[in-house]
Structure formats: C-alpha cells, structure tokens
Amino acid sequence: MRIPEETIDRIRQSADIIDVISDYVSLKKRGQNWIACCPFHNEKTPSFNVSPSRQIYKCFGCGKAGDPVRFVMDIENIGYPEALRHLAKKYGIEVAEEQLTPDELIKQNERESLFIVLNFAKDYYHSHLLTSEEGHSIGLSYFRERGFLDNTVQAFELGYSSDQWDALLQEAGRRGYRPELLEKAGLVLSKEGGKTYDRFRGRVIFPIHNVSGRVIAFGARILKTDKNQPKYLNSPETEVYHKSQVLYGIFQAKNAIRQEDICYLTEGYTDVISLHQAGIKNVVASSGTSLTIEQIRLISRFTQNVTILYDGDAAGIKAALRGLDMVLEEGLNVSVATFPDGDDPDSYVRKVGAEAFRSYLSRHSNDFITFKTDILLKDAGDNPFKRAEIISEVIQSISKIPDPIKRQVFFQKTARQLQVDEQTLISESNRMLLNQQKQQVKQQEKAGPSNRVNQQSSVSAPPDLTELLHEFPVESPPTAPKTADPLPSKNRSPLFYQEEECIRLLINYGAHELEPDISVCHYMLSELGTMEFVTPIFNKMLNEIREGFLSSEIRTADYFLRHLNQDFQHQAISLVTVRHQLSENWQKHEIYVPTEVDKLADAAFGNILRLKKLVAEQQMKEIKQLISQTNDPVESDRLMLEYMHYKKVDIEIGRLLGTVIS
Template identity: 85%
Template sequence: MRIPEETIDRIRQSADIIDVISDYVSLKKRGQNWIACCPFHNEKTPSFNVSPARQIYKCFGCGKAGDPVRFVMDIENIGYPEALRHLAKKYGIEVAEEQLTPDELIKQNERESLFIVLNFAKDYYHKHLLTTDEGQSIGLSYFRERGFLDNTVQAFELGFSPDQWDALLQEAGKRGYRAELLEKAGLIVAKEGGKTYDRFRGRVIFPIHNVSGRVIAFGARILKADKNQPKYLNSPETEVYHKSQVLYGIFQAKNAIRQDDICYLTEGYTDVISLHQAGIKNVVASSGTSLTIEQIRLISRFTQNVTILYDGDAAGIKAALRGLDMVLEEGLNVSVATFPDGDDPDSYVRKVGAEAFRNYLSKNANDFISFKTGILLKDAGDNPFKRAEIITEIIQSISKIPDPIKRQVFFQKTARQLQVDEQTLISESNRMVLNQQKQQLRPQPDRPASSNRASGPSSMPDEVAGILTDFPVETAPAENRVIESRSSQKPSPLANQEEECIRLLINYGAHELEPDISVCHYMLSELGSMEFVTPVFNEMLTEIREGFLAQEIRTADYFLRHRNPDFQHRAIGLVTVRHQLSENWQKHEIYVPTEVDKLADAAFSNILRLKKLVAEQQMREIKQQISQATDPAESDRLMLEYMHFKKVDMEISRLLGTVIS
C-alpha cells in the first residue's frame, strides 16, 4: 500500500534527526554537531556523529549513515513504509491510506504483522481488565492492592487474561487474525493432535515494550494458588522478542534515565511500576533473568551510571555478583544497594516514600567493587586460603575496568579494605590486563587514504588540459565495474580521486572561484566528457552534469534528499566531517585557513591527479599493445602515443611537486 507523496514530504519535514535519535541514544553536543556511542555496533569511544543542520547521521566506526527515516529502519529493523508510519505516529501526522482488512495487513509484512497482533492482544487484555466483572474483581483488585493508581495502569497498559482456554483465540478469529500468526507471536499454544489454547489464562498481564514503545511480549502472573502452574509466565522467544536484549520499562524510563544520568536496575515488574508511580522513573528491570551484555549496552545508550537494587538473600546476591564483571568491562559506573528488613524496592518505596527512598540510596549505595569485596570477606572470615581466593577474584573484577585511572583508584581503595599491599594487587592485575588486551585486540578495517590537496597554479598547460578530450578513457562495462568494485577491499587511487572530485562538487559546487566561474563550472569544464570508473560516482557525476545543463548546481542537499539510497549514503559520507576545529583557536586569535580558503588549489589539484592517473592508465595499455604489435609502423605510432602521455605525466608531476613520477 502506497503512502501519498505529500504525506511522505510532510513526515520528512516534521522529523527532526536529534529528536528521533534521542529516543534511542543519549546524544552529547560537540560544536555544531552531536555525538554518541553508536547503537549499531559495540564501541566505548563515540564515533556516531549527528548533524542537525543537514538532518543526517554517520558512524565513522561501522559506516552506518542516513536520515531520520533510515535511522528508524535500521534501529527497528523495519521497512521504508513502516518507518514512515512510525514517524507519522510520533509526530501526530495522519497517514491517509486505504483501509485494509486484517488478513491484508498480515500479508503486507510478517514482522509488522506480529506487532499488529501483539498490539491487538495488549488492547484485548487491557480492555478485559477495565470493563469486565472478572477483570475488575480479580485483576484490577490485585493492582489496587499493590497501590497502583489508574494512571499507572494506563501508563504501563496493564491487563488481565480471562480464565478460559481460548478466549483470546476466539476473539482474534472474529477479527480475522489467523491462528498460525497468534502462535508465532507466542499468544497461543498448539499441541499435537490439533488442540490449541491461549498461553495466558486467568493472569494479570504486564506488556513488555521495546525502546520505541511497541509491544513485543508479555509477562503474566497467576493470582490463585496452583502448584501445577508457575507463578510467572513469559512469552517465548519470537522474531520480535529476544529476552536477552530487552529491559522491562525501558520505554517509560529512557527519558528520565537520560535526564538524571543514572539508571536503577531492579528484578521485577512491580518494582519498576511502584518506583515509577512514586516519581522515580529512571528504573528498569531485567525481568528475573540474569543480566546480559545486550541489556547492559541498551542501558549505556542513555547513561554510563547504573545502580543495581537487590532484594534477594545473601546467597542469591553472591551468585548474581559473579556475573556482573561484564558491566565493568563495558565501562559503566556500577553501584549496588540492598534494602533493610527483607524489603524489596516495591515494598520499601511504598513504606517510606520517594524522597526517603532517594536519600537511602544516596547513603547506602556502594560501588560494585567495594560491595563485592565486603560480601565475600564476610564469608571468608580469618581463613587465609579463602581470603587469597577472594583477593584474586576482586583483582579479576578490577582488571575488567577499561579506564586505567579508575582501575588505579579501585586498587587504592581495595588495598585498604583488604589490608594488603597495593603494589601486589597492581602487579597481578598487570598480568591479567595484558592477557585481556591481547584477546580484545582486533585488526582495524582499512580505510581510504585521504587525498593530498597540493597547491598548484591557476592555469593548466594545453597538453595536460587536452588529455581527457583528445584521448578519452575506455571504461569497462558497468556490470564488470560493479563486480570489480565489490570484490576489491581497498579502493584504487583512481576511485579515491573520483570520490574527492564528487566531494568537492557537492560541497562547494556553487562557490565562486572567480566572478561568474563556480567550482562546478570549472571542474566540469576540465573533466570534459570523462567517465568515472566507480559506478556510483559516475552516476552522481552524470546527474551533476544534467543539472548544470539545466542551469542548476546540484550540491549536497540534492543528493541527501535523493531517493537512490546509494547516492544518499555516499553523500552523507562526503559531507560529514569527523573532527571540528576547536573554538580555542579563534579565542586566542590564531587564524587557521579553512578548506574554502584553499578551494581553488584543491579543485586544480584534484583535476591534475585525475588526469595523471588517466595518463598512467593509458601508458600501461599502450605498453601492452606495443609488446603484442607485429607491424613496425604500428609500433612506431604506439611509441609516439606513449611518449605523449609520458610527457603529460611528467608535466603533471612537475605541477604537483612530485619528485618521482
């Protein structure tokens, strides 16, 4: 189903790149742009760059780039129409589409269909909680006993499943949803023999949302005593739900986490809901599962500070602590807090209130290393062998911390706590850190070398200028060039210069070198009819030429809005600058020339290098023809051609200041 063009334009104009990305990542301002750790790959040093002026993003680590629509497509793993609908919903834009039946919606996209049917189930459970006698007397009564207010029930979209075998299945059938889709979404269970029934029956329902707020799964708690039924029942793994990658409450908490710059991590659904209702909204839960590396990285999108709230016994806490070294390894600042008199976060906040709860955490939350050391020392007592084991385990934890300054601080504090020599701890850690660094060491991907923009004179010798028109380069067929481009790991020198040429044209094409002579006019005149070897650059050059003939200079904005994703991706890479000039230079009145100041030299140099590479290519081809020639006259003609290109090559080398040609 097609979305009207005017609606697409309205969505694109309304979607702000900072606003959209901030829903998923905590951005920090740097100069005119914003930076963050990339959400698409694991990194500890920010290389994800967002430009509000151009409404684009680019990661210099993994290469991901695009506009707000592309970001939603990549982060949510959805298609172009679904991303547009997502942004339309975010900005309150009505998408006037033809009304489809449920069956047609299902056929449109299976992954999107899972979201549709899960949203239907959420609405069904929520409505049953609020409007039926069973839901109100059992489910709503339970929530009110827990102290949940009506607006809290609405905020978390809580529900209740009827105590019947197939109530949801029957209602879904009336709406046109197929049983096989319900099974894929984890809503029903199909047994051998054809028996099918609802997964959740007679339980209060906790919908689980992803970061963008879409329901992806459910947690359900039984309220009656039944030894044959588990107390909590969760959705199985599906195409849209992977429990190791999800934190309960992250959608409701993400803005508060970013604002307060700290995340409280609990174990259960009710802990999150009670704290949220009390005004402590920067809280999420691991939903009873062991904390995973994916969940840690999800938190790190919004803050580097985590306080883990434990409500278990000493044995349970010790078991959990041994799995938390990976939090340190990700560079997060981790603290731990427990509660008195057997309380959990839910019961304690209801007992003392939000203000006292915060005060308690500020006084009783310990850094992870000190907390772990204290817990383990209690068990060891005066036993020297157990104490030695504990020291080794603590050193291993500290060695996981990537920041050397933080490691040093923890060694000083731990040495006092353990009453051992600090240097002993450091020496043992050095050995561990060295081994750790060797394991983590990975070869860095090759990157194209930036072209050297040498300065040159403002005019070009005739024999150099004529090389492209007198001896046009015969390029390989497009299909061959595509294969060559994909198979090669490093771009050729010619591809680098082609890229530099397009970069200059789209960034500075409208800039005047002299009155009435723009960069675009000058470079296109010098290129003549030359075709580029790299397909995408050749296609972009063709569009620039077409625009120039129509008296239009097609710069970066043209390609950033282009429907061709290859053009858009290349343009983003060519306009995004990773490093910005420090304002301190201007503060101290130190003038640093910009690229615009050297633009004439840059354009001249690029044209020279392109022509030099063309001359070198022609010489290689002529030498091969000479070696195969049998006619002396043909050999003489080829030799004259070769000498011409050799002369051109030497002249360009002189202009570029290259000593060795």
C-alpha cells in the first residue's frame, strides 16, 4: 500500500515544524530559532534547536536531526508511512488509500496493528457505555455519580466492558481481528486449557493515551464487591505500553501544562478527570505506580515546575518522599501539597470548587525540601539521634539539586528550619558531592579517554581571488584510508573537519558572489579540481555539487534538505544549524559585529589552503615511507624530488596561513 506523491507533498507542506514538535516538547524562542531540552536523550541544558525558516530540528547533544516527518518517526518509534498518516490526521488531510481488510492491516505492521486493535477496543468500550442498556445502567450511572459530565466522558473516551466472558473477543472476531493479536495487546487472557476470555469484564474503562493521543493501554475499575478481584486492573506491559514511561492524562493536559508552566501530579484516574472538568487541566497521574525517571522526563518536556498532590495519608506520603530525590536530580522545581484528612484531589475539588481549590494550593504548597523536613521533624521530636539522621537525609536531597545557586538557597532556609549552622550543612554536602565526582571520574576512566581532535582556528590573509594558487597543485593521496560513514567523533582527523567545513561553506554560501561572476561554489570547485574527499559522505555531497555546477545549478542546503537520501538530509541539517546566535543587545547599543558573510572570502581561502596543506602532509608521510623501503638510488632520487615539491607547498601554505613551521 502506497500513499500518493501528491498527498505526501501536501502533508509535508502543511506540517509546521514548531506546531508538530510543540505537541511533545515545550519550545522557547531564542532569536530566529526555538530551543528545548531534547526529548531523545536526558539533558538539563537545552541543546535541541528548531529552525522554522528551514523546517528542521537538530540536537547538538545526541545528534538527532530531521524534518517534521522524521521527528514523528523518531518520537513515536513508527515507520515513514505511519508518520505521514499521523500528520495527515493532525492537519485534516484525507489519505486516499485502497481499503484493506482488518487481516491485511494487521500484517502490514506488527506494532501498528497493536494500535489498530487497541483503538478498536476503545471504540467498543465507549460505544457499549453510551448505547447498551448495561452500559447505561451500570457504567454511565457510576460516572454520573462521580459528577462526570457528558463532555468529560467524551474527552477522556471513557467506556464500559460487559460482564460477560468474551463479549469483546466475539466482536473482535466478527471484525476480523485474530485472538493472538488481542492477547498481545493485553485485551484477552488464555487459560491453560485453551479457553480465551476478556481481561476487563464488568468494569468501567479508562483508556490510557500516549502524548500524541493514541490509545496504548487501559485501566479498569470493578463496580461490584468481589474479594477475589482487584479493585483496579491495568493492561500488562506490551510492545506499545510501558507503564513506567506513561502518565495518565498527558495528552489532554500537555497544552495546559505548557501554558500554565506548571504540572499537577496526582495518583489516580478520577483525580485527573475531576480536576480537568473543573477547569484545572494541567494535571496528570502516575496511575498508582511509583514515580519513575521516565515519567519525570516526560513532564520536563513541557515544564520545569511540578506540584505533587497527596491526600492526607501520612504513611503513604512518607513512603512516596523516598522516591522524589530523582525529581530534584533532574533539575525540576518540586512542590508538595496535601489535603485534609479524608480528602483527595477528586473529592476536594468537587467539595469546594475550582477557585477555592486553586486558592488552597497557593496557600498550602511547600517546596519539596521544606515539606520533607517538616514531615521528618514531626516524627523525630526531640530525639537527637533521629534529628541527626534527618539532617543527613535532608542534606542528601539538597545535594541532588544540580543548580548550585538553588542548593545555596535551600541550605540557608533548611539551616534555619533545623536550627543548625549553615556551614555544617554545606560541608557535609561538599563531602557527598566530592564522593559523587570521584565515582564519575572512575566511570570515565573505565570508558577511556576521548581522542576528539579540535579543529584549529584559522587566521588567513585576504587573497587576490584571481590568483587561485594553481602553482601549487595538490591531488588527493592515492592511498588515503577510507573511513566508515558516519565517522565516530573520537576517530575524526583534522582532514575530516576541513572536509566538513568545505561542504558547509558550499551548501550555505555557494551562491554568494566573492567577486563579479565568481561565486563561492565556482571558486572552491575550481580550487579543488579533481580532488576526492576521504570521508565518504562528504565526497558524495561534493560530487553532487559538482554535477549540479556542470549543469549550471548551484546545489545549496535546500537541495540536500529535500533529498531522498537520508544521510544527505541529516548531514545538511547538521551543517546549516547554528547552535549559538548573536544577542540582540549588540544591535541595541549600535555595536557592529562582522558576520560570516562579511568574512566569506577569508573563510573560503583559508579552508582551501588547509585542505591542500593536510593533503600535502599526507603525501609527504607516504613518500617518506616509500623512500625507507626502496633500495633503488634512481627511485629514491625521484621520490626525494617529489617530497621536496610537497614540502615547498606545505611551507608556502603555512606562510599564507601565518602558522609556524617546525
């Protein structure tokens, strides 16, 4: 099955990179671009860069890069056709494809088939709630008893499962879905005797959505009293559902979290739904599981501020506190609020209403360190040994905070709270941090030192562009070692960086004129002649540029960004994305800072010189090796003359660059 090209073009033209990425990450504007902490790897300082003008993204930390379609593929872990369909649905574009049977859809993609059958189950449960007599009398009555309105039921796609052994299984069979697929999705169970039955029988259903809104699992609550059945039942782990990585309500809450710049974290499904209905939509739940590092990082995509809402159960609060240090470690600003005994967020918001609920939170929310210290002090009383243990435990929590300024503020506040000397807390924290650093050093030593070669900064004299150094012809070393592509950073040579710089100049500034009728592309290709690059990806791009130039076409970044070759796309994104931008304050104070375009002639001239110098050095190295291996005086003299030629080139280029020759 194939999506028509005209539909693909329409999807690509409609998909805005900022709009697409904002569904998953909270972006902040910086200059002409947008930045965020990367959703593909753990980081505390933003290195994820999005360019709306070029419709591309690039992470300077992990190297991920692409366009809107590639982002959806990477973030959702789906294939190219699925990513196109995802964007088509987002922008209301109809994808005209031939109708396939359910069995053919399943065969198309195992992972996608799980989403299909889970969506079928969601629709089945939701329809059963609204249209069947059993759903109305039991399921809908329960939701209305909880105060959920019809639009809330629709927003969370709530449902009801019939109290029959195989109602879902039978309906799925009529639709053409295989029992083994239902079992993989966690919808049915099989007994040893071979009998298969529905997992969620006689329960109200809470579909669990991922960030993009696709149903990945279900939570279900039993309504009748049965000591042999758990009150709540969740889907098992599947290929598409990993409960440690999911937050209930994140799809419905993500925009509100971004706008309010704070996330309320609760424990249950009904807490989320009741608060959402009351207008407090920036709320999610950990679905009864202990908070995990993956869930914290999911929240950090949208905000750095989290308020955890607990009910009045003191024992449960103490148990939960032990696992919250990792939230501090991720750099989030954590607050905690508790409710009066007997109340949870669901019951309290229904009792007092949204405005009073917000007011209560503003008055009763404390930062995590203060809250934890208060709780532990109440337990310790006047016992000096317990107080000493508390001090150590609180220091350990403060030491997890990565920001040194925040740590200092908390030391001052906690010292007053514990009535101890501030310097004592700091000294103990320094000891803990020193031990952590020692452990990190040991791990780095085990990993091995990095052999990254830093690119040397250039100082070049402005050339006469009509004299293009043709008196120093230098060709590629015939036996230069070809390297794998892409090249690991620790194996990159100085030649790699100069080849990379050459391609960067060509695709970013190839059409710029250095002199009338002499473009950057014309000048650099003339200077390179027939030289071949050692790095495969750069050599391929260079040949593409040469082919275009022969056809009177200057192939710049846009050509490679639209190229079907994914390696070309990825490399072009890396070469056109600028990590740092000049502050606007320079312009406000009328301070002129030369741009790269202003020094383009120097940059092109210097790059060509460095390329030729490195190739000359490589040639000299190989000739010296050949001289040491030959016993023929004539051959030795010939090689020596050739060596002196390259030595002369090397010295002259060094003079032009202003470098010191040993």
